[in-house]
Amino acid sequence: MKEQFNSSGRVIKAPENFLTPTDVKTVFAEGKQGRRDFIRRAFAAASTATAAGVAAVSAPTAWAQGNPLPTEGGDPNILKLPEHATGLGQGVATEGYGKPSKYEANLQRRQSPGLTQTTQASVSFAPLQSLFGIVTPSGLHFERHHQGWWDIDPSKHRFMINGMVKNPKVFTMDEIMRLPSVSRFHFIECGANTAVDWGNVAVPTVQYTHGMLSCSEFTGVPLITLLELAGADLKNGKFVLAEGGDGSSMTRTIPMSLITSGEVLVAYGQNGEMLRPENGYPLRLVVPGVQGVSWVKYLRRVEVGDQPYAAKDEAIHYIDLQPGGLHRQYTNIQECKSVVTTPSGGQVLLDKGFYNITGLAWSGKGKIKRVDVSTDGGRNWRQARLETPVLSKALTRFNLDWVWDGKPAIIQSRAQDETGYVQPMYKQLRDVRGTRSIYHNNAIQSWLVQENGEVKNVQVS
Amino acid sequence: MFKFPKIALAIAICLTGATAFAQSTKYPGVGRDATAKEVAAWDIDVRPDFKGLPAGSGSVAKGQDVWEAKCAHCHGIFGESNEVFSPLIGGTTAEDIKTGRVANLTRTDFPGRTTIMKVATVSTLWDYINRAMPWTNPKTLTTEEVYAVTGFLLNLAGVVPDNFVLSDKNIADVQKRMPNRNGMTTAHAMWPGKEFGGTYKPDTRNVICMKDCVAEPKVASFLPDFARNAHGNLSEQNRMVGQQKGADTTKPEGSSGKTSATPATPSTSAAAPAKATDGKADTKAVMALLSKNTCTACHGIDKKIVGPGFNEIAKKYPGKVDYLAGKIKSGGAGVWGPIPMPAQTIGEADAKIIANWIAAGATK
Numbered sequence: 001m002k003e004q005f006n007s008s009g010r011v012i013k014a015p016e017n018f019l020t021p022t023d024v025k026t027v028f029a030e031g032k033q034g035r036r037d038f039i040r041r042a043f044a045a046a047s048t049a050t051a052a053g054v055a056a057v058s059a060p061t062a063w064a065q066g067n068p069l070p071t072e073g074g075d076p077n078i079l080k081l082p083e084h085a086t087g088l089g090q091g092v093a094t095e096g097y098g099k100p101s102k103y104e105a106n107l108q109r110r111q112s113p114g115l116t117q118t119t120q121a122s123v124s125f126a127p128l129q130s131l132f133g134i135v136t137p138s139g140l141h142f143e144r145h146h147q148g149w150w151d152i153d154p155s156k157h158r159f160m161i162n163g164m165v166k167n168p169k170v171f172t173m174d175e176i177m178r179l180p181s182v183s184r185f186h187f188i189e190c191g192a193n194t195a196v197d198w199g200n201v202a203v204p205t206v207q208y209t210h211g212m213l214s215c216s217e218f219t220g221v222p223l224i225t226l227l228e229l230a231g232a233d234l235k236n237g238k239f240v241l242a243e244g245g246d247g248s249s250m251t252r253t254i255p256m257s258l259i260t261s262g263e264v265l266v267a268y269g270q271n272g273e274m275l276r277p278e279n280g281y282p283l284r285l286v287v288p289g290v291q292g293v294s295w296v297k298y299l300r301r302v303e304v305g306d307q308p309y310a311a312k313d314e315a316i317h318y319i320d321l322q323p324g325g326l327h328r329q330y331t332n333i334q335e336c337k338s339v340v341t342t343p344s345g346g347q348v349l350l351d352k353g354f355y356n357i358t359g360l361a362w363s364g365k366g367k368i369k370r371v372d373v374s375t376d377g378g379r380n381w382r383q384a385r386l387e388t389p390v391l392s393k394a395l396t397r398f399n400l401d402w403v404w405d406g407k408p409a410i411i412q413s414r415a416q417d418e419t420g421y422v423q424p425m426y427k428q429l430r431d432v433r434g435t436r437s438i439y440h441n442n443a444i445q446s447w448l449v450q451e452n453g454e455v456k457n458v459q460v461s
Numbered sequence: 462m463f464k465f466p467k468i469a470l471a472i473a474i475c476l477t478g479a480t481a482f483a484q485s486t487k488y489p490g491v492g493r494d495a496t497a498k499e500v501a502a503w504d505i506d507v508r509p510d511f512k513g514l515p516a517g518s519g520s521v522a523k524g525q526d527v528w529e530a531k532c533a534h535c536h537g538i539f540g541e542s543n544e545v546f547s548p549l550i551g552g553t554t555a556e557d558i559k560t561g562r563v564a565n566l567t568r569t570d571f572p573g574r575t576t577i578m579k580v581a582t583v584s585t586l587w588d589y590i591n592r593a594m595p596w597t598n599p600k601t602l603t604t605e606e607v608y609a610v611t612g613f614l615l616n617l618a619g620v621v622p623d624n625f626v627l628s629d630k631n632i633a634d635v636q637k638r639m640p641n642r643n644g645m646t647t648a649h650a651m652w653p654g655k656e657f658g659g660t661y662k663p664d665t666r667n668v669i670c671m672k673d674c675v676a677e678p679k680v681a682s683f684l685p686d687f688a689r690n691a692h693g694n695l696s697e698q699n700r701m702v703g704q705q706k707g708a709d710t711t712k713p714e715g716s717s718g719k720t721s722a723t724p725a726t727p728s729t730s731a732a733a734p735a736k737a738t739d740g741k742a743d744t745k746a747v748m749a750l751l752s753k754n755t756c757t758a759c760h761g762i763d764k765k766i767v768g769p770g771f772n773e774i775a776k777k778y779p780g781k782v783d784y785l786a787g788k789i790k791s792g793g794a795g796v797w798g799p800i801p802m803p804a805q806t807i808g809e810a811d812a813k814i815i816a817n818w819i820a821a822g823a824t825k
Contacts, residue, residue, distance in 0.1 A: 106697055106707075113691060117545050117766050118758050121596075130700040147593060148755070160495055162504055166484050168495035175491045200682040204692050204710075229492055231484030238656050241506055247599040249592045251506060257654030289653070301503050308656075310509045310582045312589035319579065319645070325567035327579060327644055331651040335663065346695035347705040355704055372669065377678030381671045410678055416669060424665035432664040436569065440651065448680060454708050461681035 100137075106130070109140055112196075112208050120148035123190070125211025128341045128360065133387075134185065134395040136214035138271050143278045144190055144212065144292060146313075147248035152298060154274075154282035157245065159226075159266065163303035166231025173282055176221055177268060183219040184265070184288070185394040187362045189334045191291030191318050194441040201457050205346035209445065209457060210339045213360075215395035218286045219269025222262045223254075227304065234260065237304035241311070242285045245300030251311035252294045254287060254302075255332060263288045263393075266299065288393040289364030290332045291439070293318055323434035334364035336423050337442035338371055338398070338415035344447050345457035352406040357384070361396045363417035368396040370416050375402060377410035377446065377460050378425070384413070409449040410460060426459060505600075507588040511632060514587065517604040518628030521621065524613025527606045531595045534759070534803060535767060540617050541575075545759070545767050549576040550617045553640040558620060561643035577618045581645045583636045587611050597755045689714065744825060747818040754807050756815070762825055769797045775823035786816035 073079065100107070109124040116122040126142040136142075143149070154173045162168035190212035196202040203209055227234070240259060244250040258264050265286040268274055275281040280297030287294045293313050308314075308330060319327040338361035343349055357375075361368045367390055372381040384398040398413070415423045426443040433440075448458040507513040529538070536542050540550035552575045557563045563578045565571040580586060591607045593599045602610070612627035620638050621627065627635065636642065647657035650664070690710040692698075699707030708714075751757050759767040760774075778785055789812045792804040805812075 103701055106699060106701065108698075110693075110698065113693075120755070120758055121546070127698065129698070130703070147596060147599065160499065160503055162495060162500050168500050169492045170495045170499060171492045178491055179488060201684050204684055204688070205695060205698065207698065208692060225485070225488075226492075228485035229488060243503075243506065247593065247596075249505075249599070251588075251592070255653045256656065303504065303506065305508070305512075307508055307510060307512075309506060310585050311506075312585055312593070315582055315585040315645075316576050316580045316589075321566065321574070322646075325562065325564075325644070326646045327566075327581075327641075328647070328649045328651070329581075329645040330647055330657060331649060333651045333653055335651070342703075343705055346708050346710070347699060348708050349705050370669075372671070378675045379673060379678065381669075381674065383671075410680075414667070414669075421663055422667035422669055424667045428665040428667055434569075446678075448683070452714075454714060455705075456683055458680045459682040460678040 107140060109142060109211075110207060112203060115196075121146055123212060125207045126214050128206045128211050128213065128339070129344050129347065131341070132397075134215050134360070134389070134397050135271060136216060138216065138273070138276050138279070141214040141216065141270075141276065141279055142190070142212050145248075145278075146250060147246060149278050150246055150298065151277040152245070152282060157282050157298075157300070159283060159299060160301040161226060161230040161232070161304075162301070163241075163305050164233040164237040165227070165304055166233075169226075169230040171226070173268065176226075176266060176283070179221045179225060181219055181221055181269075182265065183217055183269065184286075185215060185217050185389070185391050186286060186288045187213060187215040187334075187393065187395045188286075188292045188295055189213045189337075189362070189364075191293060191331070191334070191439040194443070194445075195438045197457075197459070198437060198441050199435040201459055203345075204457055206339060206341050206344040206445075209345070212292070213362075213395075215362075216270045217272070218265060218267040220265035220267030220286060223259050223264040223266050223285070223302065224262055226266060227259065227302075232304045234304075236306050239305050239308050241301075241303040241305060241309045242294070242296040242299060243301040243303070244280075244296045245298040249300075250293070250296050250313065251309060252296060253308045253311065253314060253330065254285070254294060255290070258287060258290070287332075289334060289366075291318070291334055294332060318439060320433065320437045320439045322437065331440060334362070335440065335442045336363035336365065336368070336415050336417040336419075336421050337361070338368075338413040338423055339445045340373070340411050340413045340447060343411060343449055343455045345455055347455045349404060349449060349453040349455070351453070352404050355402045355404055357400040357402045357411065359384075359398055359413050361386075361398055361413070361415035362394065363415070363419075363421070364393060365421065366418040367392050368415055369418050369420075371396075371398040372414045373398075373400045374412045374414070375409045378412050378414075378444070381414065404449065406451060408451055410458065411447045411449060412444050414444055427461075505588075505592055507584045507591070509582040509584045509636075511584055511629070514584070514629050514632065515604050516629045517608055518626050518630075519605045519607070519609025519612055520626045521609070521612045521616040521623055523605070524609035524611070524616070527602070527610050528613050530803070531598075531602075532610065535596060540614055543573075547575070548573065549614060551575045552578040553618055555619060557640035558638050561639065561641065563641045563644060566641070566644065577614070577620075577640060579641060579644075581639060581642045583611070583615070583632060583639055586614065587632070597758060686713065744818070747815060748825075750811050750815055754805065754811070754815075759802070762823065768802055771819055771823035773797075775819050775821075778820065779822070780820050782813065782816045782820045785819050786812045789815060 107127045107130050109126055111122060111124050122145065124143040126136055126140050157173055159171045159176060160168065193212035194209055197209055238256055240254045240256060242252055242254050254264060266283060267286045268283055270276065270279060275284055280299070283299045285294065285296045285299050314330060319329050320331050321327050338359060340357055340359035342358050343355065349355065357373055361371045368386060371384040371386065373384045374381045382400060384400040387397040387399060390396050423442060423444055429443045446458050446460050448456045450456065504513065535545040536549055541548050552565045552571065553563055566574070566578060587607060590610055591602065594602065608627045612621060612625055615621045615635065616623060616625060618640065620640065621635060647659050650660050650662055652659055694709060694711050696707035696709045699705065761770045763772045764770045765773065789805055789807060792802040794802065
């Protein structure tokens with residue numbers, strides 16, 4: 001890999017798919033000497049040759065990101081003013097609802113091949129490897145559908161409260177949105193996030209290991225407000241059933257303690273706009289700190305009762321098999337967890353030198369208190385910087401300066417929440433729960449940075 | 462509707478300390494009382510104590526008919542199929558029915574877990590079949606059909622005999638024979654609140670150690686080389702600028718280690734502005750139809766799921782628009798395997814559009 005390093009220490013990358021192997025060699029040889037004109041010509045020839053192929057994305061400027069000391073007066077990206085500096089740009093409202101740059105098209109939520117047989121009972125993973133801060137763009141929010149998603153007419157959507165209440169009630173969206181609202185940032189994580197790695201490494205990147213995780217600002221009405229409007233029996237009614245209005249009519253038993261604390265929201269807003277259809281438009285339950293399956297989408301009804309409901313997704317699925325053959329039922333809390341998102345599996349570091357190790361930490365029991373990062377597989381640790389905001393039951397972004405010496409490194413992060421609980425190592429978790437639990441894997445994740453810069457998902461012993 | 466005057470309510474709370482109904486009047490004009498008819502229409506849940514279970518019954522024999530017409534194409538004739546969903550039946554024994562614990566759950570070498578191995582409560586089966594099945598037409602079964610299909614599944618698992626008629630009268634007795642009825646525990650720290658009397662002590666107690674914490678770590682598990690590209694080219698799954706690139710997984714690692722940092726180029730289809738050709742627009746409409754009519758639940762565009770892939774059908778019946786449109790509407794069995802395709806309720810025009818697309822090659 002050495003010979004790629006030019007004077008500035010960055011790698012010049014060649015689109016080898018579009019050049020012959022000989023050309024690639026020449027490009028690298030010339031590139032090393034900073035002869036950018038040659039590279040430009042080569043790229044130009046390549047993109048002509050591949051006509052329809054990549055022409056849409058202006059290849060040379062996009063790819064030649066090496067930053068060598070100029071040998072011929074300067075970087076052509078500086079010396080030769082581009083079209084966007086010498087022409088007239090587009091007008092306002094060209095897009096009534098703006099979209100990401102076309103250069104960002106690699107950021108997609110994706111399915112894990114072979115995980116499910118259908119797309120309607122399936123999951124797509126958020127591209128954590130390329131996200132910043134703590135908010136998941138709504139269009140990249142992970143999806144989990146049990147019976148397909150719908151775009152429901154909000155003027156016809158109704159919300160009902162019944163069971164152990166004085167008066168069963170019906171609300172329209174107009175009425176729910178009339179009530180005093182709150183807006184709060186919370187993470188939502190599928191109970192089965194990181195499930196495939198319980199036994200051993202099974203998927204390559206953080207998108208697939210941890211991507212059933214998102215964080216949004218949700219806006220809605222505390223469920224307790226609505227229950228009080230119906231005159232709920234909060235003394236004898238110890239359990240609340242939430243039910244969706246779609247085909248699956250998902251049901252889950254919701255913990256009363258989170259309702260009476262005012263944390264559970266009947267939400268319609270997500271990141272400043274309405275919920276996305278894939279995320280339950282027009283109404284979903286927000287159950288902070290609890291696994292995503294309880295955040296019932298297309299919410300149509302809650303029922304107050306004196307017993308739990310043993311719904312399909314708390315009696316057949318979302319139950320945690322323990323080594324003795326018993327299943328744990330009503331496991332709800334997503335315990336403290338973290339993951340480094342860069343460098344992470346499937347990525348390639350461009351060179352030795354400085355990197356910002358960055359990642360996410362979260363806890364279903366409150367705020368993140370600290371995050372430590374190891375680059376030697378858990379032997380030695382350094383405390384990372386927590387970036388603001390640090391909010392209860394929300395993602396927290398952490399960063400740590402790191403100078404990579406080019407040698408193999410195993411990167412881990414370890415989070416602690418405000419209860420004092422520290423994210424466990426795989427061994428600690430497996431000693432109690434075995435390897436067939438499927439749900440609630442919050443073990444410390446390891447990424448191996450190899451000498452060639454490529455990063456791999458690994459587990460250490 | 463009668464309401465306590467506020468003062469009387471407050472007195473009642475003081476006196477008994479047990480009055481629990483707290484009705485807020487803070488937001489006048491918001492919400493209205495639900496009618497009994499509305500509550501009945503939506504309040505369909507059935508609890509483990511069978512609260513909510515409608516009166517009725519259904520025989521195993523009837524269940525078999527319903528099963529073969531509406532369920533078998535996804536779940537297999539014996540509920541054993543793994544093609545679309547996890548198997549429902551299998552893995553339990555007569556001994557399990559006696560003990561209420563499924564012995565195979567203790568085996569680490571037993572392949573997979575069926576629904577009947579896991580479920581402890583028969584109400585869960587009834588409730589779920591009633592609310593969400595059949596998968597493409599949920600809530601369309603009659604009460605008798607739900608009893609019948611539930612009974613049929615339990616019969617497949619040996620819980621009830623062939624001549625059994627499951628009803629609201631005997632379902633509590635059936636509960637006493639559920640193979641995994643004693644297989645659940647709530648003794649854990651993962652339910653917020655005290656309702657289940659679990660524990661507050663987390664499973665693990667890791668500590669914050671900063672120096673020389675573990676022995677020299679060894680890599681114990683990693684992705685095998687053959688799986689390198691199983692999730693697609695990772696270079697196209699990372700941003701094209703940044704402190705790292707995605708690895709080009711179309712190439713073996715090391716063989717072009719020098720150039721493994723292939724720039725991540727957004728694929729043209731995703732990146733290009735929406736300037737679709739007419740042909741593309743048609744395909745988009747077909748895709749929407751396939752999705753709307755849930756064809757893709759059973760047929761992949763380029764792969765078999767439970768039925769043949771559209772590409773396979775296209776190869777077999779090029780240009781046969783009328784035949785294909787007819788088959789879409791009528792369903793059929795035997796051409797592609799034993800699992801039947803049910804007749805579809807789809808408009809003539811829509812069936813034609815889909816048939817045209819298949820006959821023309823079924824391209825994306």
